[in-house]
Amino acid sequence: MPDPAKISDSPPPLSIVCLDDDADFRQYMRSTLQQDGHEVRVCADTEEFFEACETRLPDLVLLDIKMGRESGETVLQEIRKRWSRLAVIVVTGYPSMDSMRETFKQDAFDYLAKPFSLVDLRRALAQAAEALGLGQRPQDKLRAELGRHIRLARTEAAWTLKELSDASGISVSQLSSIERGAHLPSLESLLSIAGALKRKPSEWLSAGGF
Numbered sequence: 001m002p003d004p005a006k007i008s009d010s011p012p013p014l015s016i017v018c019l020d021d022d023a024d025f026r027q028y029m030r031s032t033l034q035q036d037g038h039e040v041r042v043c044a045d046t047e048e049f050f051e052a053c054e055t056r057l058p059d060l061v062l063l064d065i066k067m068g069r070e071s072g073e074t075v076l077q078e079i080r081k082r083w084s085r086l087a088v089i090v091v092t093g094y095p096s097m098d099s100m101r102e103t104f105k106q107d108a109f110d111y112l113a114k115p116f117s118l119v120d121l122r123r124a125l126a127q128a129a130e131a132l133g134l135g136q137r138p139q140d141k142l143r144a145e146l147g148r149h150i151r152l153a154r155t156e157a158a159w160t161l162k163e164l165s166d167a168s169g170i171s172v173s174q175l176s177s178i179e180r181g182a183h184l185p186s187l188e189s190l191l192s193i194a195g196a197l198k199r200k201p202s203e204w205l206s207a208g209g210f
Helices: 023-035 046-055 072-082 097-105 118-132 138-156 161-168 172-179 187-197 201-207
Strands: 015-019 039-043 060-064 087-092 110-113
Touching (some): 015 046, 023 039, 072 087, 138 172, 138 187, 138 201, 172 187, 187 201
Parallel strands (some): 015 060, 087 110
C-alpha cells in the first residue's frame, strides 16, 4: 500500500456505491461525498446493491459489514465472485479483530470503524484511488495499461529498451515514456511495438478498457 504521508487527502471524483442498513448513515454518506464531488448511490439491502452494481459498476464500494439480518461478509464474498478487482472499503459500528481478519481475507482495501472522521474517510478513498488507479479518465487508464503490458512483454522477451527500439523503429526515449504511462503511443507506433514483440495489440487495448 502506498505511503499515506505521500498521498493527497483529496481523491479524484469517484463513482461510489454505499450499502448500509442505517438510513441516517446512508443520507450522511450521500450528502457528504456528493459535496466532495463524487457520484454516490446508496442502497439499503443486498438486492438493491447488486442491482446498482450490475447496472453500472462503481469505482469503489463502501460496505457495512454488520447489517442486522444480512451479512456483510457474505456480500463481500459474492462481490469477489462477481468482480474480483472491485475496490471495497468495509465500515462497521462493531469492530473486532476477527471481523477485520475475515474482511482482509476477502481482499477488502481498507476497514473503517464507526464513527469515523471525514478526514479518515477521505484519506481511505484517496489511498484506494492512488493504489488502484480509480477515477482516471479512460485515456489515462489506457495509457497506464498499454505501458504496463508493453513493459511486461519486453521483459518476458528479455529485451532491453535499445533492442525493442531497434526492432520497432521507435526511439528509446519514446519507448521509455510509453512504458512509464506518460505517453500514449500512436496507432502506428503501437502496431510497430506489438509486431516487434509478436503480440496482439487488441489484447492490450482490451486490458485498457477498449
